[in-house]
Amino acid sequence: MNxxxxxxxxxxxxxxxxxxxxxxxxxxxxxxxIAYHDFEQWQIEEMIKKNSRDEISYKDLFDKLTLLSIVxxxxxxxxxxxxxxxxxxxxxxxxxxxxxxxxxxxKFNATQCGIYTDGEVMEAPEFHDHSAEQIDQILPKLxxxxxxxxxxxxxxxxxxxxxxxxxxxxxxxxxxxxALKLSDVGFSMGIAGTEVTRVASSIxxxxxxxxxxxxxxMWERNVNDAVKKFLQFQLTINxxxxxxTFISVSSDDQKPILTAVQLLWINLIMDTxxxxxxxxxxxxxxxxxxxxxxxxxxxxxxxMWKMIIGQNIFQLVITLFLxxxxxxxxxxxxxxxxxxxxxxxFVFLQIFNEINYRRLYGKINVLKGGAA
Numbered sequence: 001m002n003x004x005x006x007x008x009x010x011x012x013x014x015x016x017x018x019x020x021x022x023x024x025x026x027x028x029x030x031x032x033x034i035a036y037h038d039f040e041q042w043q044i045e046e047m048i049k050k051n052s053r054d055e056i057s058y059k060d061l062f063d064k065l066t067l068l069s070i071v072x073x074x075x076x077x078x079x080x081x082x083x084x085x086x087x088x089x090x091x092x093x094x095x096x097x098x099x100x101x102x103x104x105x106x107k108f109n110a111t112q113c114g115i116y117t118d119g120e121v122m123e124a125p126e127f128h129d130h131s132a133e134q135i136d137q138i139l140p141k142l143x144x145x146x147x148x149x150x151x152x153x154x155x156x157x158x159x160x161x162x163x164x165x166x167x168x169x170x171x172x173x174x175x176x177x178x179a180l181k182l183s184d185v186g187f188s189m190g191i192a193g194t195e196v197t198r199v200a201s202s203i204x205x206x207x208x209x210x211x212x213x214x215x216x217x218m219w220e221r222n223v224n225d226a227v228k229k230f231l232q233f234q235l236t237i238n239x240x241x242x243x244x245t246f247i248s249v250s251s252d253d254q255k256p257i258l259t260a261v262q263l264l265w266i267n268l269i270m271d272t273x274x275x276x277x278x279x280x281x282x283x284x285x286x287x288x289x290x291x292x293x294x295x296x297x298x299x300x301x302x303x304m305w306k307m308i309i310g311q312n313i314f315q316l317v318i319t320l321f322l323x324x325x326x327x328x329x330x331x332x333x334x335x336x337x338x339x340x341x342x343x344x345x346f347v348f349l350q351i352f353n354e355i356n357y358r359r360l361y362g363k364i365n366v367l368k369g370g371a372a
Contacts, residue, residue, distance in 0.1 A: 025104035029072030
């Protein structure tokens with residue numbers, strides 16, 4: 001290019017260039033400026049000597065540049081991202097976009113993904129200008145943070161965790177490593193992701209499909225529900241056995257209502273195989289219909305204790321009624337016959353109770369998803 005072809009970057013040209021950048025950014029194109037600077041001689045060593053840290057000063061290197069052009073690079077959305085974001089919002093999960101792109105590009109991409117609705121869109125320098133109190137007020141509404149660097153991601157993740165949120169981070173670049181490491185759950189890409197992100201993350205998506213994140217959420221809730229159902233069923237049986245044994249040995253004949261063999265059968269069959277049935281339910285999209293639980297939520301909730309106590313009272317009334325009034329009502333001559341009826345009644349009560357415990361959170365249809 002001849003020097004005669006170079007013109008000064010006057011204000012009207014700056015406005016045109018800015019208009020091109022905004023136009024590209026509004027179309028979800030990542031804008032890059034191509035420029036050059038002629039050096040009369042090799043000056044890199046002199047630039048390094050000026051800096052005490054043996055680094056080239058950007059002020060010296062990017063001085064008097066000649067702009068050649070502005071190019072736009074398309075960065076298409078991953079397949080299924082919009083559906084994944086929609087499911088995450090449905091499951092009560094807030095989605096934030098932290099990117100180094102231009103604020104217009106970031107806002108357009110976030111809108112396409114379904115991340116940006118009516119929240120806050122902000123650039124990282126503006127974000128840092130706010131005080132800690134202002135940041136805490138902004139974070140619940142912040143949906144897009146543009147012009148950010150890896151340190152901004154780490155700061156945002158750390159602040160969200162300090163506020164008590166459970167934070168999950170996705171990333172495939174080595175710069176995402178600090179944020180992935182600091183988060184509660186880090187998702188990295190198994191194909192496109194770097195080794196740094198795979199080491200720093202908790203879960204590796206082997207297919208690089210964002211829909212796998214939703215599957216991970218569903219299975220996490222499914223496993224959590226399975227543990228709760230198992231504990232609820234186990235506690236009901238064990239408390240019931242202890243109460244029956246204590247009451248029966250405290251009566252006149254001082255003989256336990258359940259023999260040693262019957263207790264062994266209960267432990268082997270009801271406490272193992274029957275309880276394992278409760279953990280075989282598959283994860284479904286219905287699991288996304290409720291809000292996530294806090295990290296401080298007790299494993300055994302108040303509703304679970306109500307079910308456990310209510311079932312124990314119900315079963316105890318039936319069993320004790322048979323123990324003290326069953327012989328005369330059923331006209332049994334032998335006590336062993338009555339004990340057999342009581343044992344079978346106890347077992348069937350646990351089987352029906354197992355079906356009731358297939359559904360948590362006050363769900364009525366206990367048969368949904370197949371029979372227990």
